[in-house]
Amino acid sequence: MAVYNNPIVLQRADPWVLKVDGEYYFTASDPEYNVIAIRHASAINDLQKAPETIVWRKHESGPQSKYIWAPELHRVNGAWYIYYAAAEREFEPNGMPTHRMYVIENTDADPTTDNWVEKGQVVTQFDTFSLDATTEVIDGVQYLVWAQKDPDIPGNSNLYIARMENPWTLGGEPVMLTKPEYDWECIDFLVNEGPAFLFHDDKIYITYSASGTGVPYAVGLLTADRGADLLDPNSWSKSPVPVFKTCAENGQYGPGHNSFTKSEDGTEDLMVYHCRNYTEIKGDPLFDPNRHARVGVVRWTEDGPDFGVPAPDDVWTPTSTEVLPADGGPLAGTPVSRD
Structure with a gap:
Protein backbone atom coordinates (compact mmCIF):
# COMPACT_ATOMS: atom_id res chain seq x y z
CA MET A 1 0.00 0.00 0.00
CA ALA A 2 1.46 3.34 -1.07
CA VAL A 3 2.01 6.15 1.43
CA TYR A 4 1.29 9.58 0.00
CA ASN A 5 2.87 12.88 0.98
CA ASN A 6 0.41 15.77 1.27
CA PRO A 7 0.23 18.11 -0.51
CA ILE A 8 1.08 16.26 -3.71
CA VAL A 9 1.39 19.45 -5.81
CA LEU A 10 1.77 22.93 -4.38
CA GLN A 11 -0.32 25.92 -5.47
CA ARG A 12 -2.53 24.06 -7.91
CA ALA A 13 -6.28 24.27 -7.30
CA ASP A 14 -9.03 22.23 -8.97
CA PRO A 15 -6.64 19.28 -9.47
CA TRP A 16 -7.36 16.70 -12.13
CA VAL A 17 -5.42 13.42 -12.30
CA LEU A 18 -5.88 10.91 -15.10
CA LYS A 19 -4.05 7.58 -14.97
CA VAL A 20 -3.27 6.11 -18.41
CA ASP A 21 -1.06 3.05 -18.94
CA GLY A 22 0.44 3.40 -15.46
CA GLU A 23 1.29 7.10 -15.87
CA TYR A 24 -0.37 9.87 -13.85
CA TYR A 25 -1.22 12.98 -15.87
CA ALA A 41 4.90 10.89 -13.41
CA SER A 42 4.66 7.18 -12.73
CA ALA A 43 4.06 7.81 -9.01
CA ILE A 44 1.78 10.35 -7.35
CA ASN A 45 4.50 11.44 -4.93
CA ASP A 46 6.65 12.42 -7.92
CA LEU A 47 4.15 14.86 -9.43
CA GLN A 48 5.40 17.90 -7.49
CA PRO A 63 -14.04 35.27 -24.71
CA GLN A 64 -10.97 33.18 -23.77
CA SER A 65 -8.70 35.97 -22.56
CA LYS A 66 -9.25 35.91 -18.77
CA TYR A 67 -9.44 33.54 -15.81
CA ILE A 68 -8.72 30.12 -17.28
CA TRP A 69 -10.26 27.83 -14.69
CA ALA A 70 -10.30 24.14 -13.80
CA PRO A 71 -8.94 22.28 -16.84
CA GLU A 72 -9.74 18.58 -16.98
CA LEU A 73 -7.85 16.05 -19.12
CA HIS A 74 -9.84 13.17 -20.62
CA ARG A 75 -9.18 10.33 -23.06
CA VAL A 76 -12.10 9.58 -25.41
CA ASN A 77 -11.94 7.25 -28.43
CA GLY A 78 -8.15 7.38 -28.57
CA ALA A 79 -7.87 11.19 -28.44
CA TRP A 80 -7.09 13.58 -25.60
CA TYR A 81 -9.50 16.34 -24.63
CA ILE A 82 -9.18 19.17 -22.15
CA TYR A 83 -12.35 20.86 -20.90
CA TYR A 84 -11.88 24.26 -19.26
CA ALA A 85 -13.68 27.50 -18.48
CA ALA A 86 -12.59 30.91 -19.75
CA ALA A 87 -13.89 34.47 -19.54
CA GLU A 88 -13.82 37.70 -21.53
CA ARG A 89 -14.18 40.11 -18.62
CA GLU A 90 -14.62 39.71 -14.91
CA PHE A 91 -18.37 40.18 -14.49
CA GLU A 92 -21.64 40.47 -16.36
CA PRO A 93 -23.84 43.50 -15.57
CA ASN A 94 -25.79 41.21 -13.20
CA GLY A 95 -22.63 40.48 -11.23
CA MET A 96 -22.08 36.94 -12.53
CA PRO A 97 -18.71 35.89 -13.98
CA THR A 98 -18.54 35.67 -17.78
CA HIS A 99 -17.08 32.15 -18.03
CA ARG A 100 -18.15 29.69 -20.68
CA MET A 101 -16.88 26.13 -21.32
CA TYR A 102 -14.40 25.22 -24.06
CA VAL A 103 -12.65 22.12 -25.42
CA ILE A 104 -9.27 21.45 -27.01
CA GLU A 105 -8.25 18.17 -28.67
CA ASN A 106 -4.98 16.33 -29.27
CA THR A 107 -4.89 13.13 -31.33
CA ASP A 108 -1.22 12.37 -30.62
CA ALA A 109 -0.26 9.51 -28.32
CA ASP A 110 1.45 12.01 -25.99
CA PRO A 111 -0.78 14.79 -24.60
CA THR A 112 2.20 17.06 -23.92
CA THR A 113 2.89 17.64 -27.63
CA ASP A 114 1.98 21.01 -29.10
CA ASN A 115 -0.70 19.60 -31.40
CA TRP A 116 -3.68 20.80 -29.38
CA VAL A 117 -6.55 22.10 -31.53
CA GLU A 118 -9.37 24.33 -30.30
CA LYS A 119 -12.76 22.69 -30.85
CA GLY A 120 -14.71 25.68 -29.57
CA GLN A 121 -17.32 26.41 -26.93
CA VAL A 122 -19.61 23.78 -25.47
CA VAL A 123 -22.98 25.35 -26.26
CA THR A 124 -25.68 24.62 -23.68
CA GLN A 125 -29.29 25.54 -23.02
CA PHE A 126 -28.43 28.93 -21.50
CA ASP A 127 -25.95 31.58 -22.56
CA THR A 128 -24.89 32.04 -18.95
CA PHE A 129 -22.00 31.49 -16.55
CA SER A 130 -20.87 27.88 -16.99
CA LEU A 131 -17.81 25.92 -15.90
CA ASP A 132 -16.35 22.68 -14.57
CA ALA A 133 -17.28 20.32 -17.39
CA THR A 134 -16.43 16.67 -16.84
CA THR A 135 -17.16 13.69 -19.07
CA GLU A 136 -17.51 9.91 -18.94
CA ASP A 150 -30.06 29.13 -14.61
CA PRO A 151 -31.50 32.65 -14.93
CA THR A 169 -21.11 19.05 -28.80
CA LEU A 170 -24.14 18.17 -26.71
CA GLY A 171 -26.39 15.57 -28.30
CA GLY A 172 -29.54 16.04 -26.26
CA GLU A 173 -31.42 18.26 -23.86
CA PRO A 174 -29.63 18.95 -20.58
CA VAL A 175 -31.21 17.78 -17.33
CA MET A 176 -30.60 19.39 -13.94
CA LEU A 177 -29.23 16.93 -11.37
CA THR A 178 -28.92 19.17 -8.32
CA LYS A 179 -29.14 22.77 -7.18
CA PRO A 180 -28.02 24.37 -3.91
CA GLU A 181 -30.74 23.68 -1.36
CA TYR A 182 -29.25 22.50 1.93
CA ASP A 183 -27.78 25.02 4.36
CA TRP A 184 -24.24 23.66 3.86
CA GLU A 185 -24.53 24.29 0.09
CA CYS A 186 -25.52 27.94 0.52
CA ILE A 187 -22.83 29.51 2.70
CA ASP A 188 -21.46 32.76 1.18
CA PHE A 189 -22.68 31.67 -2.27
CA LEU A 190 -25.31 29.24 -3.56
CA VAL A 191 -23.05 26.89 -5.50
CA ASN A 192 -23.00 23.36 -6.89
CA GLU A 193 -19.88 22.88 -9.05
CA GLY A 194 -16.83 20.70 -9.72
CA PRO A 195 -18.53 17.35 -10.53
CA ALA A 196 -16.49 14.14 -10.77
CA PHE A 197 -17.56 10.56 -11.53
CA LEU A 198 -16.69 7.58 -9.32
CA PHE A 199 -17.68 3.95 -9.97
CA HIS A 200 -17.90 1.01 -7.60
CA ASP A 201 -19.71 -2.31 -8.04
CA ASP A 202 -23.18 -1.55 -9.38
CA LYS A 203 -23.23 2.13 -8.39
CA ILE A 204 -22.34 5.37 -10.14
CA TYR A 205 -21.41 8.33 -7.96
CA ILE A 206 -20.90 12.00 -8.71
CA THR A 207 -19.18 14.18 -6.16
CA TYR A 208 -19.52 17.94 -6.37
CA SER A 209 -18.47 20.99 -4.37
CA ALA A 210 -20.73 23.54 -2.70
CA SER A 211 -20.72 26.97 -0.98
CA GLY A 212 -18.04 29.64 -1.16
CA THR A 213 -14.45 28.54 -1.77
CA GLY A 214 -13.20 29.41 1.74
CA VAL A 215 -13.68 27.40 4.93
CA PRO A 216 -17.33 26.45 4.10
CA TYR A 217 -16.38 24.73 0.82
CA ALA A 218 -17.39 21.06 1.05
CA VAL A 219 -18.12 18.01 -1.08
CA GLY A 220 -21.55 16.51 -1.73
CA LEU A 221 -22.57 13.20 -3.28
CA LEU A 222 -25.07 11.98 -5.86
CA THR A 223 -25.72 8.24 -6.35
CA ALA A 224 -27.35 6.24 -9.14
CA ASP A 225 -27.61 2.54 -10.02
CA ARG A 226 -25.55 1.26 -12.91
CA GLY A 227 -27.98 0.66 -15.77
CA ALA A 228 -30.42 3.35 -14.63
CA ASP A 229 -31.47 6.20 -16.90
CA LEU A 230 -28.82 8.74 -15.96
CA LEU A 231 -30.79 11.51 -17.68
CA ASP A 232 -33.71 11.01 -15.29
CA PRO A 233 -33.21 13.11 -12.15
CA ASN A 234 -35.22 10.51 -10.23
CA SER A 235 -32.43 7.98 -10.87
CA TRP A 236 -30.16 9.99 -8.58
CA SER A 237 -30.25 10.30 -4.81
CA LYS A 238 -28.53 13.17 -3.03
CA SER A 239 -26.78 13.09 0.32
CA CYS A 247 -11.06 19.50 9.36
CA ALA A 248 -9.69 22.15 11.70
CA GLU A 249 -7.97 19.49 13.82
CA ASN A 250 -5.76 18.65 10.83
CA GLY A 251 -5.38 22.27 9.76
CA GLN A 252 -7.24 21.73 6.48
CA TYR A 253 -9.88 24.19 5.30
CA GLY A 254 -12.29 24.25 2.39
CA PRO A 255 -11.56 20.91 0.66
CA GLY A 256 -13.17 20.32 -2.68
CA HIS A 257 -13.14 20.40 -6.48
CA ASN A 258 -11.81 16.88 -6.62
CA SER A 259 -11.06 14.18 -9.15
CA PHE A 260 -10.60 10.43 -8.77
CA THR A 261 -7.86 8.08 -9.85
CA LYS A 262 -6.43 4.67 -8.92
CA SER A 263 -3.48 3.81 -6.70
CA GLU A 264 -0.22 2.68 -8.29
CA ASP A 265 -1.14 -0.99 -7.83
CA GLY A 266 -4.70 -0.39 -9.02
CA THR A 267 -6.34 -1.69 -5.86
CA GLU A 268 -7.53 1.56 -4.27
CA ASP A 269 -9.62 4.49 -5.37
CA LEU A 270 -7.96 7.84 -4.64
CA MET A 271 -9.58 11.23 -4.21
CA VAL A 272 -7.47 14.16 -5.40
CA TYR A 273 -8.69 17.52 -4.11
CA HIS A 274 -7.50 20.98 -3.13
CA CYS A 275 -7.43 22.51 0.33
CA ARG A 276 -5.90 25.47 2.16
CA ASN A 277 -4.00 25.11 5.42
CA TYR A 278 -4.94 28.53 6.82
CA THR A 279 -8.06 30.65 7.13
CA GLU A 280 -6.73 34.22 7.05
CA ILE A 281 -6.56 35.29 3.41
CA LYS A 282 -5.05 38.61 2.37
CA GLY A 283 -6.99 40.34 -0.40
CA ASP A 284 -9.24 38.62 -2.92
CA PRO A 285 -9.41 34.86 -2.20
CA LEU A 286 -9.40 34.26 -5.97
CA PHE A 287 -5.78 35.41 -6.06
CA ASP A 288 -4.57 33.54 -3.00
CA PRO A 289 -2.52 30.75 -4.65
CA ASN A 290 -2.25 28.37 -1.72
CA ARG A 291 -4.98 25.90 -2.48
CA HIS A 292 -2.70 22.89 -2.80
CA ALA A 293 -3.50 19.58 -4.49
CA ARG A 294 -3.83 16.69 -2.04
CA VAL A 295 -4.81 13.03 -2.08
CA GLY A 296 -6.73 10.63 0.14
CA VAL A 297 -7.79 6.98 -0.07
CA VAL A 298 -11.49 6.20 -0.57
CA ARG A 299 -12.72 3.52 1.82
CA TRP A 300 -15.72 1.47 0.76
CA THR A 301 -18.53 0.54 3.13
CA GLU A 302 -21.95 -1.06 2.77
CA ASP A 303 -23.35 2.47 2.48
CA GLY A 304 -20.95 3.57 -0.25
CA PRO A 305 -17.74 5.64 -0.27
CA ASP A 306 -16.16 6.95 2.91
CA PHE A 307 -13.84 9.85 2.09
CA GLY A 308 -12.66 10.36 5.65
CA VAL A 309 -11.23 13.78 6.48
CA PRO A 310 -8.51 15.87 4.82
CA ALA A 311 -5.12 14.63 5.98
CA PRO A 312 -2.67 16.99 7.72
CA ASP A 313 0.33 18.35 5.86
CA ASP A 314 3.48 16.30 5.95
CA VAL A 315 5.51 18.26 3.38
CA TRP A 316 6.63 21.88 3.38
CA THR A 317 4.11 24.42 2.05
CA PRO A 318 4.48 28.15 1.39
CA THR A 319 3.05 30.56 3.94
CA SER A 320 3.12 33.68 1.76
CA THR A 321 0.90 34.52 -1.20
CA GLU A 322 3.85 34.56 -3.60
CA VAL A 323 3.70 32.24 -6.58
CA LEU A 324 6.35 29.54 -6.40
CA PRO A 325 9.25 29.78 -8.83
CA ALA A 326 9.00 27.67 -11.96
CA ASP A 327 11.13 24.89 -10.49
CA GLY A 328 8.86 24.62 -7.45
CA GLY A 329 11.40 26.15 -5.07
CA PRO A 330 14.20 24.41 -3.15
CA LEU A 331 11.91 23.01 -0.46
CA ALA A 332 8.85 22.15 -2.49
CA GLY A 333 7.68 18.63 -1.70
CA THR A 334 10.22 18.11 1.08
CA PRO A 335 8.81 15.85 3.82
CA VAL A 336 8.57 17.39 7.27
CA SER A 337 7.92 15.89 10.67
CA ARG A 338 4.36 15.86 12.00
CA ASP A 339 5.69 16.07 15.56
Whole structure:
Protein backbone atom coordinates (compact mmCIF):
# COMPACT_ATOMS: atom_id res chain seq x y z
CA MET A 1 0.00 0.00 0.00
CA ALA A 2 1.46 3.34 -1.07
CA VAL A 3 2.01 6.15 1.43
CA TYR A 4 1.29 9.58 0.00
CA ASN A 5 2.87 12.88 0.98
CA ASN A 6 0.41 15.77 1.27
CA PRO A 7 0.23 18.11 -0.51
CA ILE A 8 1.08 16.26 -3.71
CA VAL A 9 1.39 19.45 -5.81
CA LEU A 10 1.77 22.93 -4.38
CA GLN A 11 -0.32 25.92 -5.47
CA ARG A 12 -2.53 24.06 -7.91
CA ALA A 13 -6.28 24.27 -7.30
CA ASP A 14 -9.03 22.23 -8.97
CA PRO A 15 -6.64 19.28 -9.47
CA TRP A 16 -7.36 16.70 -12.13
CA VAL A 17 -5.42 13.42 -12.30
CA LEU A 18 -5.88 10.91 -15.10
CA LYS A 19 -4.05 7.58 -14.97
CA VAL A 20 -3.27 6.11 -18.41
CA ASP A 21 -1.06 3.05 -18.94
CA GLY A 22 0.44 3.40 -15.46
CA GLU A 23 1.29 7.10 -15.87
CA TYR A 24 -0.37 9.87 -13.85
CA TYR A 25 -1.22 12.98 -15.87
CA PHE A 26 -1.94 16.07 -13.79
CA THR A 27 -3.51 19.40 -14.69
CA ALA A 28 -5.11 22.10 -12.54
CA SER A 29 -5.88 25.80 -12.31
CA ASP A 30 -2.64 27.77 -12.63
CA PRO A 31 -2.38 30.56 -10.00
CA GLU A 32 -2.09 33.14 -12.79
CA TYR A 33 -5.17 31.71 -14.57
CA ASN A 34 -3.53 32.24 -17.95
CA VAL A 35 -2.31 28.82 -19.16
CA ILE A 36 -3.16 25.13 -19.19
CA ALA A 37 -0.24 22.87 -18.31
CA ILE A 38 0.27 19.12 -17.93
CA ARG A 39 2.81 17.29 -15.80
CA HIS A 40 3.13 13.54 -15.46
CA ALA A 41 4.90 10.89 -13.41
CA SER A 42 4.66 7.18 -12.73
CA ALA A 43 4.06 7.81 -9.01
CA ILE A 44 1.78 10.35 -7.35
CA ASN A 45 4.50 11.44 -4.93
CA ASP A 46 6.65 12.42 -7.92
CA LEU A 47 4.15 14.86 -9.43
CA GLN A 48 5.40 17.90 -7.49
CA LYS A 49 8.89 17.60 -8.99
CA ALA A 50 7.69 16.62 -12.47
CA PRO A 51 8.21 19.34 -15.10
CA GLU A 52 5.15 21.12 -16.45
CA THR A 53 4.46 21.48 -20.16
CA ILE A 54 2.24 24.38 -21.17
CA VAL A 55 -0.15 23.07 -23.82
CA TRP A 56 -2.43 26.11 -24.26
CA ARG A 57 -2.34 29.83 -23.45
CA LYS A 58 -5.16 32.29 -23.02
CA HIS A 59 -6.11 34.52 -25.94
CA GLU A 60 -4.95 38.10 -26.04
CA SER A 61 -8.56 39.32 -26.20
CA GLY A 62 -12.08 38.02 -26.49
CA PRO A 63 -14.04 35.27 -24.71
CA GLN A 64 -10.97 33.18 -23.77
CA SER A 65 -8.70 35.97 -22.56
CA LYS A 66 -9.25 35.91 -18.77
CA TYR A 67 -9.44 33.54 -15.81
CA ILE A 68 -8.72 30.12 -17.28
CA TRP A 69 -10.26 27.83 -14.69
CA ALA A 70 -10.30 24.14 -13.80
CA PRO A 71 -8.94 22.28 -16.84
CA GLU A 72 -9.74 18.58 -16.98
CA LEU A 73 -7.85 16.05 -19.12
CA HIS A 74 -9.84 13.17 -20.62
CA ARG A 75 -9.18 10.33 -23.06
CA VAL A 76 -12.10 9.58 -25.41
CA ASN A 77 -11.94 7.25 -28.43
CA GLY A 78 -8.15 7.38 -28.57
CA ALA A 79 -7.87 11.19 -28.44
CA TRP A 80 -7.09 13.58 -25.60
CA TYR A 81 -9.50 16.34 -24.63
CA ILE A 82 -9.18 19.17 -22.15
CA TYR A 83 -12.35 20.86 -20.90
CA TYR A 84 -11.88 24.26 -19.26
CA ALA A 85 -13.68 27.50 -18.48
CA ALA A 86 -12.59 30.91 -19.75
CA ALA A 87 -13.89 34.47 -19.54
CA GLU A 88 -13.82 37.70 -21.53
CA ARG A 89 -14.18 40.11 -18.62
CA GLU A 90 -14.62 39.71 -14.91
CA PHE A 91 -18.37 40.18 -14.49
CA GLU A 92 -21.64 40.47 -16.36
CA PRO A 93 -23.84 43.50 -15.57
CA ASN A 94 -25.79 41.21 -13.20
CA GLY A 95 -22.63 40.48 -11.23
CA MET A 96 -22.08 36.94 -12.53
CA PRO A 97 -18.71 35.89 -13.98
CA THR A 98 -18.54 35.67 -17.78
CA HIS A 99 -17.08 32.15 -18.03
CA ARG A 100 -18.15 29.69 -20.68
CA MET A 101 -16.88 26.13 -21.32
CA TYR A 102 -14.40 25.22 -24.06
CA VAL A 103 -12.65 22.12 -25.42
CA ILE A 104 -9.27 21.45 -27.01
CA GLU A 105 -8.25 18.17 -28.67
CA ASN A 106 -4.98 16.33 -29.27
CA THR A 107 -4.89 13.13 -31.33
CA ASP A 108 -1.22 12.37 -30.62
CA ALA A 109 -0.26 9.51 -28.32
CA ASP A 110 1.45 12.01 -25.99
CA PRO A 111 -0.78 14.79 -24.60
CA THR A 112 2.20 17.06 -23.92
CA THR A 113 2.89 17.64 -27.63
CA ASP A 114 1.98 21.01 -29.10
CA ASN A 115 -0.70 19.60 -31.40
CA TRP A 116 -3.68 20.80 -29.38
CA VAL A 117 -6.55 22.10 -31.53
CA GLU A 118 -9.37 24.33 -30.30
CA LYS A 119 -12.76 22.69 -30.85
CA GLY A 120 -14.71 25.68 -29.57
CA GLN A 121 -17.32 26.41 -26.93
CA VAL A 122 -19.61 23.78 -25.47
CA VAL A 123 -22.98 25.35 -26.26
CA THR A 124 -25.68 24.62 -23.68
CA GLN A 125 -29.29 25.54 -23.02
CA PHE A 126 -28.43 28.93 -21.50
CA ASP A 127 -25.95 31.58 -22.56
CA THR A 128 -24.89 32.04 -18.95
CA PHE A 129 -22.00 31.49 -16.55
CA SER A 130 -20.87 27.88 -16.99
CA LEU A 131 -17.81 25.92 -15.90
CA ASP A 132 -16.35 22.68 -14.57
CA ALA A 133 -17.28 20.32 -17.39
CA THR A 134 -16.43 16.67 -16.84
CA THR A 135 -17.16 13.69 -19.07
CA GLU A 136 -17.51 9.91 -18.94
CA VAL A 137 -18.35 7.21 -21.44
CA ILE A 138 -20.80 4.86 -19.71
CA ASP A 139 -22.10 1.76 -21.47
CA GLY A 140 -21.07 3.22 -24.81
CA VAL A 141 -22.66 6.65 -24.27
CA GLN A 142 -20.63 9.78 -23.61
CA TYR A 143 -22.10 12.10 -21.00
CA LEU A 144 -21.14 15.62 -19.97
CA VAL A 145 -21.81 16.98 -16.48
CA TRP A 146 -21.17 20.64 -15.72
CA ALA A 147 -22.09 23.61 -13.53
CA GLN A 148 -24.20 26.49 -14.88
CA LYS A 149 -26.34 29.44 -13.87
CA ASP A 150 -30.06 29.13 -14.61
CA PRO A 151 -31.50 32.65 -14.93
CA ASP A 152 -34.66 31.54 -13.13
CA ILE A 153 -32.98 29.80 -10.17
CA PRO A 154 -31.30 31.78 -7.37
CA GLY A 155 -27.58 31.23 -6.90
CA ASN A 156 -24.42 30.87 -8.94
CA SER A 157 -24.66 27.38 -10.41
CA ASN A 158 -26.49 24.07 -10.55
CA LEU A 159 -25.30 20.75 -11.99
CA TYR A 160 -26.54 19.49 -15.36
CA ILE A 161 -26.07 16.30 -17.40
CA ALA A 162 -26.52 15.63 -21.11
CA ARG A 163 -25.58 13.09 -23.75
CA MET A 164 -22.86 14.15 -26.17
CA GLU A 165 -22.94 13.96 -29.95
CA ASN A 166 -19.15 14.25 -29.93
CA PRO A 167 -16.65 15.39 -27.28
CA TRP A 168 -17.39 19.09 -27.91
CA THR A 169 -21.11 19.05 -28.80
CA LEU A 170 -24.14 18.17 -26.71
CA GLY A 171 -26.39 15.57 -28.30
CA GLY A 172 -29.54 16.04 -26.26
CA GLU A 173 -31.42 18.26 -23.86
CA PRO A 174 -29.63 18.95 -20.58
CA VAL A 175 -31.21 17.78 -17.33
CA MET A 176 -30.60 19.39 -13.94
CA LEU A 177 -29.23 16.93 -11.37
CA THR A 178 -28.92 19.17 -8.32
CA LYS A 179 -29.14 22.77 -7.18
CA PRO A 180 -28.02 24.37 -3.91
CA GLU A 181 -30.74 23.68 -1.36
CA TYR A 182 -29.25 22.50 1.93
CA ASP A 183 -27.78 25.02 4.36
CA TRP A 184 -24.24 23.66 3.86
CA GLU A 185 -24.53 24.29 0.09
CA CYS A 186 -25.52 27.94 0.52
CA ILE A 187 -22.83 29.51 2.70
CA ASP A 188 -21.46 32.76 1.18
CA PHE A 189 -22.68 31.67 -2.27
CA LEU A 190 -25.31 29.24 -3.56
CA VAL A 191 -23.05 26.89 -5.50
CA ASN A 192 -23.00 23.36 -6.89
CA GLU A 193 -19.88 22.88 -9.05
CA GLY A 194 -16.83 20.70 -9.72
CA PRO A 195 -18.53 17.35 -10.53
CA ALA A 196 -16.49 14.14 -10.77
CA PHE A 197 -17.56 10.56 -11.53
CA LEU A 198 -16.69 7.58 -9.32
CA PHE A 199 -17.68 3.95 -9.97
CA HIS A 200 -17.90 1.01 -7.60
CA ASP A 201 -19.71 -2.31 -8.04
CA ASP A 202 -23.18 -1.55 -9.38
CA LYS A 203 -23.23 2.13 -8.39
CA ILE A 204 -22.34 5.37 -10.14
CA TYR A 205 -21.41 8.33 -7.96
CA ILE A 206 -20.90 12.00 -8.71
CA THR A 207 -19.18 14.18 -6.16
CA TYR A 208 -19.52 17.94 -6.37
CA SER A 209 -18.47 20.99 -4.37
CA ALA A 210 -20.73 23.54 -2.70
CA SER A 211 -20.72 26.97 -0.98
CA GLY A 212 -18.04 29.64 -1.16
CA THR A 213 -14.45 28.54 -1.77
CA GLY A 214 -13.20 29.41 1.74
CA VAL A 215 -13.68 27.40 4.93
CA PRO A 216 -17.33 26.45 4.10
CA TYR A 217 -16.38 24.73 0.82
CA ALA A 218 -17.39 21.06 1.05
CA VAL A 219 -18.12 18.01 -1.08
CA GLY A 220 -21.55 16.51 -1.73
CA LEU A 221 -22.57 13.20 -3.28
CA LEU A 222 -25.07 11.98 -5.86
CA THR A 223 -25.72 8.24 -6.35
CA ALA A 224 -27.35 6.24 -9.14
CA ASP A 225 -27.61 2.54 -10.02
CA ARG A 226 -25.55 1.26 -12.91
CA GLY A 227 -27.98 0.66 -15.77
CA ALA A 228 -30.42 3.35 -14.63
CA ASP A 229 -31.47 6.20 -16.90
CA LEU A 230 -28.82 8.74 -15.96
CA LEU A 231 -30.79 11.51 -17.68
CA ASP A 232 -33.71 11.01 -15.29
CA PRO A 233 -33.21 13.11 -12.15
CA ASN A 234 -35.22 10.51 -10.23
CA SER A 235 -32.43 7.98 -10.87
CA TRP A 236 -30.16 9.99 -8.58
CA SER A 237 -30.25 10.30 -4.81
CA LYS A 238 -28.53 13.17 -3.03
CA SER A 239 -26.78 13.09 0.32
CA PRO A 240 -28.36 15.65 2.67
CA VAL A 241 -25.01 16.22 4.39
CA PRO A 242 -21.51 16.90 3.05
CA VAL A 243 -19.33 13.84 2.62
CA PHE A 244 -15.98 15.70 2.85
CA LYS A 245 -15.42 19.01 4.62
CA THR A 246 -13.09 21.23 6.63
CA CYS A 247 -11.06 19.50 9.36
CA ALA A 248 -9.69 22.15 11.70
CA GLU A 249 -7.97 19.49 13.82
CA ASN A 250 -5.76 18.65 10.83
CA GLY A 251 -5.38 22.27 9.76
CA GLN A 252 -7.24 21.73 6.48
CA TYR A 253 -9.88 24.19 5.30
CA GLY A 254 -12.29 24.25 2.39
CA PRO A 255 -11.56 20.91 0.66
CA GLY A 256 -13.17 20.32 -2.68
CA HIS A 257 -13.14 20.40 -6.48
CA ASN A 258 -11.81 16.88 -6.62
CA SER A 259 -11.06 14.18 -9.15
CA PHE A 260 -10.60 10.43 -8.77
CA THR A 261 -7.86 8.08 -9.85
CA LYS A 262 -6.43 4.67 -8.92
CA SER A 263 -3.48 3.81 -6.70
CA GLU A 264 -0.22 2.68 -8.29
CA ASP A 265 -1.14 -0.99 -7.83
CA GLY A 266 -4.70 -0.39 -9.02
CA THR A 267 -6.34 -1.69 -5.86
CA GLU A 268 -7.53 1.56 -4.27
CA ASP A 269 -9.62 4.49 -5.37
CA LEU A 270 -7.96 7.84 -4.64
CA MET A 271 -9.58 11.23 -4.21
CA VAL A 272 -7.47 14.16 -5.40
CA TYR A 273 -8.69 17.52 -4.11
CA HIS A 274 -7.50 20.98 -3.13
CA CYS A 275 -7.43 22.51 0.33
CA ARG A 276 -5.90 25.47 2.16
CA ASN A 277 -4.00 25.11 5.42
CA TYR A 278 -4.94 28.53 6.82
CA THR A 279 -8.06 30.65 7.13
CA GLU A 280 -6.73 34.22 7.05
CA ILE A 281 -6.56 35.29 3.41
CA LYS A 282 -5.05 38.61 2.37
CA GLY A 283 -6.99 40.34 -0.40
CA ASP A 284 -9.24 38.62 -2.92
CA PRO A 285 -9.41 34.86 -2.20
CA LEU A 286 -9.40 34.26 -5.97
CA PHE A 287 -5.78 35.41 -6.06
CA ASP A 288 -4.57 33.54 -3.00
CA PRO A 289 -2.52 30.75 -4.65
CA ASN A 290 -2.25 28.37 -1.72
CA ARG A 291 -4.98 25.90 -2.48
CA HIS A 292 -2.70 22.89 -2.80
CA ALA A 293 -3.50 19.58 -4.49
CA ARG A 294 -3.83 16.69 -2.04
CA VAL A 295 -4.81 13.03 -2.08
CA GLY A 296 -6.73 10.63 0.14
CA VAL A 297 -7.79 6.98 -0.07
CA VAL A 298 -11.49 6.20 -0.57
CA ARG A 299 -12.72 3.52 1.82
CA TRP A 300 -15.72 1.47 0.76
CA THR A 301 -18.53 0.54 3.13
CA GLU A 302 -21.95 -1.06 2.77
CA ASP A 303 -23.35 2.47 2.48
CA GLY A 304 -20.95 3.57 -0.25
CA PRO A 305 -17.74 5.64 -0.27
CA ASP A 306 -16.16 6.95 2.91
CA PHE A 307 -13.84 9.85 2.09
CA GLY A 308 -12.66 10.36 5.65
CA VAL A 309 -11.23 13.78 6.48
CA PRO A 310 -8.51 15.87 4.82
CA ALA A 311 -5.12 14.63 5.98
CA PRO A 312 -2.67 16.99 7.72
CA ASP A 313 0.33 18.35 5.86
CA ASP A 314 3.48 16.30 5.95
CA VAL A 315 5.51 18.26 3.38
CA TRP A 316 6.63 21.88 3.38
CA THR A 317 4.11 24.42 2.05
CA PRO A 318 4.48 28.15 1.39
CA THR A 319 3.05 30.56 3.94
CA SER A 320 3.12 33.68 1.76
CA THR A 321 0.90 34.52 -1.20
CA GLU A 322 3.85 34.56 -3.60
CA VAL A 323 3.70 32.24 -6.58
CA LEU A 324 6.35 29.54 -6.40
CA PRO A 325 9.25 29.78 -8.83
CA ALA A 326 9.00 27.67 -11.96
CA ASP A 327 11.13 24.89 -10.49
CA GLY A 328 8.86 24.62 -7.45
CA GLY A 329 11.40 26.15 -5.07
CA PRO A 330 14.20 24.41 -3.15
CA LEU A 331 11.91 23.01 -0.46
CA ALA A 332 8.85 22.15 -2.49
CA GLY A 333 7.68 18.63 -1.70
CA THR A 334 10.22 18.11 1.08
CA PRO A 335 8.81 15.85 3.82
CA VAL A 336 8.57 17.39 7.27
CA SER A 337 7.92 15.89 10.67
CA ARG A 338 4.36 15.86 12.00
CA ASP A 339 5.69 16.07 15.56
